[in-house]
Amino acid sequence: MQQYDIVVVGGGMVGAAIACGFAMQQRKVAMIDPSTPTEFDPKANPDLRLSAFSLGSEQLLRELGAWPLIEKMRLTPYKGLQTWEAGQTDKLKFDSHEVGQDHLGYMIENRIVQLALWQRCQELGVTILPWRDWQLTQEQTHATIAYQQQKINALLVVGTDGANSAVREQMGLGITGWDYRQRCLSINVKFAKAPERITWQEFYPTGPRALLPLFDDYGTLIWYDQSARIKSLQRLNASALKTQIQAAFPALESDFELLDWANFALVRRHVHHYFKGRVVLAGDSAHTIHPLAGQGVNIGFKDVAALLRVFNSHPLTQPFEALLTKYQRQRKADNLLMQSAMDLFYKGFSHPHPLIKTARRAGIIFAQNAGVFKTKALRYALGIN
Numbered sequence: 001m002q003q004y005d006i007v008v009v010g011g012g013m014v015g016a017a018i019a020c021g022f023a024m025q026q027r028k029v030a031m032i033d034p035s036t037p038t039e040f041d042p043k044a045n046p047d048l049r050l051s052a053f054s055l056g057s058e059q060l061l062r063e064l065g066a067w068p069l070i071e072k073m074r075l076t077p078y079k080g081l082q083t084w085e086a087g088q089t090d091k092l093k094f095d096s097h098e099v100g101q102d103h104l105g106y107m108i109e110n111r112i113v114q115l116a117l118w119q120r121c122q123e124l125g126v127t128i129l130p131w132r133d134w135q136l137t138q139e140q141t142h143a144t145i146a147y148q149q150q151k152i153n154a155l156l157v158v159g160t161d162g163a164n165s166a167v168r169e170q171m172g173l174g175i176t177g178w179d180y181r182q183r184c185l186s187i188n189v190k191f192a193k194a195p196e197r198i199t200w201q202e203f204y205p206t207g208p209r210a211l212l213p214l215f216d217d218y219g220t221l222i223w224y225d226q227s228a229r230i231k232s233l234q235r236l237n238a239s240a241l242k243t244q245i246q247a248a249f250p251a252l253e254s255d256f257e258l259l260d261w262a263n264f265a266l267v268r269r270h271v272h273h274y275f276k277g278r279v280v281l282a283g284d285s286a287h288t289i290h291p292l293a294g295q296g297v298n299i300g301f302k303d304v305a306a307l308l309r310v311f312n313s314h315p316l317t318q319p320f321e322a323l324l325t326k327y328q329r330q331r332k333a334d335n336l337l338m339q340s341a342m343d344l345f346y347k348g349f350s351h352p353h354p355l356i357k358t359a360r361r362a363g364i365i366f367a368q369n370a371g372v373f374k375t376k377a378l379r380y381a382l383g384i385n
């Protein structure tokens with residue numbers, strides 16, 4: 001039976017970052033994931049699964065040694081962020097110079113970040129196990145993961161196997177959550193003229209519509225709407241969908257070619273307890289958030305930083321419940337705050353009542369001129385507070 005200090009279950013962006021971080025603390029680490037990310041092809045169109053990474057996430061990826069590997073593949077810095085209500089001229093605008101930075105963050109395909117972290121895991125000697133349908137049990141002194149005829153032991157197991165976490169399920173760590181009864185359609189396009197490096201979001205009563213600028217002439221459009229509407233858009237052919245997009249995204253300044261599109265459910269979840277015994281959760285296994293402000297993986301990376309920090313140089317043979325309690329205390333409150341802020345933002349912008357519409361307009365004008373408060377809010381969202 002193989003013995004590890006730490007077994008990370010789920011090698012997505014969050015899990016692979018945790019595996020690297022613990023390996024850098026000289027721990028013996030294994031990472032279980034049945035899916036290996038496919039190799040990067042510089043000539044390929046952008047992936048549909050991409051995220052806006054904050055400056056705080058960039059900092060963590062630099063510390064883990066993954067950033068130079070990402071830079072060798074591809075990433076798109078963006079320097080501005082704008083949001084406004086459809087039909088209104090007042091806009092809330094953020095510029096990187098307001099916080100003394102050249103950019104506010106980066107658009108990067110999730111797979112590129114994952115590939116860079118997997119490469120770092122290999123360099124750091126993390127054992128990667130392509131297991132599916134394993135069973136997790138734990139005793140006073142260790143946890144055991146059994147797969148077919150094999151078994152491994154660990155002093156600590158980290159569950160990072162995503163929104164439908166089997167670790168969470170097997171440990172009976174209950175969640176609270178709800179479906180927003182909305183979906184989003186993510187659409188990759190190639191513009192005739194490259195868009196500015198500004199990401200924007202226009203709010204409609206049915207949900208926001210956004211542009212994420214990508215490398216070269218590429219971009220991603222995100223269309224939030226009622227589930228039935230999104231599903232019917234998904235079924236259209238390219239030319240019919242393009243006609244719908246042209247009507248729905250009046251702020252687009254350039255013609256475009258449609259590349260591909262897919263739709264995603266929007267579900268908020270938050271686990272009641274972040275740990276049980278020797279098993280702890282992080283990333284989407286512990287919480288999922290409305291993606292409208294692109295914070296999901298960024299708060300997952302804050303979990304990573306907190307977990308690595310509380311365990312730094314602590315021998316795992318010593319009791320560590322107090323460390324997991326500290327991790328939970330730090331991350332639960334912060335994740336809940338971010339989830340609630342997203343809901344407030346989403347509901348505030350989609351409510352049709354005329355009084356709320358007036359308050360919304362006043363709010364945009366106030367926020368645009370809020371000076372130091374605006375800068376503080378921006379620094380928090382960028383993870384550099």
Ligand SMILES: Cc1cc2nc3c(=O)[nH]c(=O)nc-3n(C[C@H](O)[C@H](O)[C@H](O)COP(=O)(O)OP(=O)(O)OC[C@H]3O[C@@H](n4cnc5c(N)ncnc54)[C@H](O)[C@@H]3O)c2cc1C
Pocket residue numbers: 009010011012013014015032033034035050051052053110131132133160161162163166184186264282283284285291293294295296297298299300
């Ligand atoms: C439409 C959309 C847009 C988004 N945009 C942004 C954005 O702009 N910015 C942002 O910060 N976030 C964004 N997010 C959220 C972000 O994608 C997630 O928060 C992030 O991918 C979570 O990473 P993770 O590693 O926790 O989980 P995942 O990415 O889900 O990774 C889970 C890993 O576990 C593995 N796994 C699954 N089951 C098992 C198992 N049984 N055993 C072992 N391994 C298993 C999987 O193969 C996978 O590798 C968006 C989400 C959506 C839906």
